Amino acid sequence: MRLRTEQRHDDLVETAFSLDDVPGILWTPTIPAAATTPSPLVLLGHPGDLSRMHPRLLARARSCVAAGFAAATLELPGTGERPRHPDADRARADLRRAVRAGEPVPDVVVDRLVLPLVEQAAPEWRAALDALLARPDLRGPVAWSGGIISLGVRMAVVEPRIAAAVLFAGSYVPRAIVEEARTVTVPLLVLLQWDDEGNDRQQALGLFEALGSREKTLHANTGGHTGVPAFEGDDAARFFTRHLRPAPEVSGQPTSLGDRPVTRRNTSANAPGLR
Amino acid sequence: MRLRTEQRHDDLVETAFSLDDVPGILWTPTIPAAATTPSPLVLLGHPGDLSRMHPRLLARARSCVAAGFAAATLELPGTGERPRHPDADRARADLRRAVRAGEPVPDVVVDRLVLPLVEQAAPEWRAALDALLARPDLRGPVAWSGGIISLGVRMAVVEPRIAAAVLFAGSYVPRAIVEEARTVTVPLLVLLQWDDEGNDRQQALGLFEALGSREKTLHANTGGHTGVPAFEGDDAARFFTRHLRPAPEVSGQPTSLGDRPVTRRNTSANAPGLR
Numbered sequence: 001m002r003l004r005t006e007q008r009h010d011d012l013v014e015t016a017f018s019l020d021d022v023p024g025i026l027w028t029p030t031i032p033a034a035a036t037t038p039s040p041l042v043l044l045g046h047p048g049d050l051s052r053m054h055p056r057l058l059a060r061a062r063s064c065v066a067a068g069f070a071a072a073t074l075e076l077p078g079t080g081e082r083p084r085h086p087d088a089d090r091a092r093a094d095l096r097r098a099v100r101a102g103e104p105v106p107d108v109v110v111d112r113l114v115l116p117l118v119e120q121a122a123p124e125w126r127a128a129l130d131a132l133l134a135r136p137d138l139r140g141p142v143a144w145s146g147g148i149i150s151l152g153v154r155m156a157v158v159e160p161r162i163a164a165a166v167l168f169a170g171s172y173v174p175r176a177i178v179e180e181a182r183t184v185t186v187p188l189l190v191l192l193q194w195d196d197e198g199n200d201r202q203q204a205l206g207l208f209e210a211l212g213s214r215e216k217t218l219h220a221n222t223g224g225h226t227g228v229p230a231f232e233g234d235d236a237a238r239f240f241t242r243h244l245r246p247a248p249e250v251s252g253q254p255t256s257l258g259d260r261p262v263t264r265r266n267t268s269a270n271a272p273g274l275r
Numbered sequence: 276m277r278l279r280t281e282q283r284h285d286d287l288v289e290t291a292f293s294l295d296d297v298p299g300i301l302w303t304p305t306i307p308a309a310a311t312t313p314s315p316l317v318l319l320g321h322p323g324d325l326s327r328m329h330p331r332l333l334a335r336a337r338s339c340v341a342a343g344f345a346a347a348t349l350e351l352p353g354t355g356e357r358p359r360h361p362d363a364d365r366a367r368a369d370l371r372r373a374v375r376a377g378e379p380v381p382d383v384v385v386d387r388l389v390l391p392l393v394e395q396a397a398p399e400w401r402a403a404l405d406a407l408l409a410r411p412d413l414r415g416p417v418a419w420s421g422g423i424i425s426l427g428v429r430m431a432v433v434e435p436r437i438a439a440a441v442l443f444a445g446s447y448v449p450r451a452i453v454e455e456a457r458t459v460t461v462p463l464l465v466l467l468q469w470d471d472e473g474n475d476r477q478q479a480l481g482l483f484e485a486l487g488s489r490e491k492t493l494h495a496n497t498g499g500h501t502g503v504p505a506f507e508g509d510d511a512a513r514f515f516t517r518h519l520r521p522a523p524e525v526s527g528q529p530t531s532l533g534d535r536p537v538t539r540r541n542t543s544a545n546a547p548g549l550r
Contacts, residue, residue: 194484194493205480209469213497217504218469220483220493229492231517235510242506 001131012065019131022124023050023081024074027061028137038139039070040244041132043125045146048079067237070138074128077120088113111174114150122154129161143240150177156184164243166236169204178210187215189239191232196225276406287340294406297399298325298356299349302336303412313414314345315519316407320421323354342512345413349403352395363388386449389425397429404436418515425452431459439518441511444479453485462490464514466507471500
């Protein structure tokens with residue numbers, strides 16, 4: 001792992017790196033106390049092009065660091081400063097043409113666009129994990145957070161160091177990945193924008209249904225693709241805390257908490273079917 | 276409002292009361308500091324029969340009080356120690372027969388069971404609000420929390436002091452109530468158990484879609500009717516805090532929070548359709 005630049009903010013240090021010519025970014029806490037304890041790592045997924053995505057990735061990293069985690073991301077194949085993938089570019093053009101014409105996007109176009117990307121990216125992110133977790137200030141288990149959902153699913157399946165994942169619901173998921181989703185076992189939080197103009201809601205709900213994890217939660221919010229409410233950032237941080245920091249203060253909560261949620265049971269002799 | 280009994284726990288005071296012969300329970304904090312500041316009130320909905328529901332209502336009240344709220348509930352018409360409603364009992368028997376026979380429950384049965392109950396209960400709960408908010412230790416605005424969802428919808432529509440509602444997704448919602456749901460405007464958190472054996476998932480999603488509120492969030496979790504995870508109790512408490520306590524520490528959060536959620540936008544020239 002070659003360090004390229006380091007930028008210090010009030011709340012975090014941003015380290016640009018490259019690994020076998022793949023650019024990446026690591027965000028770690030600046031607080032001295034945190035330096036003595038390794039931070040669990042959150043991998044930030046994104047749709048590609050680190051420089052374009054940087055403001056939003058930085059905001060997400062800031063949220064992670066504020067909650068006691070480090071965050072890292074990697075450029076996707078064929079995007080940003082990485083060499084283009086002509087076949088993916090052609091598939092992307094075909095997809096756009098179909099969407100503009102209001103036609104269904106053929107499965108084969110989705111496969112050509114997504115599958116090679118996932119095939120190439122997953123080993124790169126795993127190699128980055130090897131390099132990152134070798135640092136004394138970082139530790140596993142780690143979490144996946146964000147899109148693209150196909151890569152999140154693949155990573156959750158193949159990478160045993162991933163203990164939990166926040167997935168952003170998206171369309172254009174290859175059927176092979178939907179099948180793969182059935183084998184995911186880690187706890188999941190899936191975010192869905194209910195009125196997402198570019199997202200097929202039934203497909204997204206179908207993918208949520210397909211995901212194999214015993215513990216999975218869907219958070220659906222009104223609003224379009226960019227309208228994810230601010231409180232979902234906090235919810236994601238709490239989800240990571242639950243699964244990456246099984247700390248004494250959590251397991252030491254009053255046992256009444258365990259009873260609390262059982263508030264919807266309906267064994268009423270008086271009001272069956274009413275909840 | 277006639278006080279019947281008062282029971283002191285470590286963390287809360289439970290006051291059983293009756294109002295025009297309708298039994299109810301109020302839970303308030305015991306902490307002296309809290310007595311000097313009126314607590315916002317959460318109304319706890321339930322499917323009927325306070326004595327049977329008591330353990331779960333107490334646990335939910337405990338969660339509310341721990342988060343700085345008071346909680347109150349009222350017996351539903353025709354349940355518990357209140358006079359029976361023969362027609363509702365007949366409708367309930369018809370519903371059970373249909374469910375046992377694996378037949379669809381006719382709309383008219385749902386209407387006979389639910390509509391008179393909602394018609395009678397809503398004014399009773401509003402009268403209870405009048406009486407409760409006259410107390411110096413309670414204040415509005417208030418929140419609704421729980422089932423039955425038809426009563427929660429009606430209360431959210433007719434009672435202007437309700438500023439937010441947590442609704443438990445349920446089936447057997449009269450079509451008239453689904454239409455009424457379109458006129459709800461307060462922020463909503465809807466809980467759905469994804470594998471609820473007694474709940475039609477598509478109906479529940481359809482009701483979520485129908486609800487008119489600009490701010491509505493669906494939390495769907497794997498598991499059956501009684502399997503609501505413990506963390507949903509915490510999420511509900513945070514939802515109430517957001518809407519009943521718009522405190523300075525919330526509005527004074529760094530503005531970067533406002534940018535954080537915009538992490539899923541996909542305007543990529545490189546990867547359209549991938550999220």
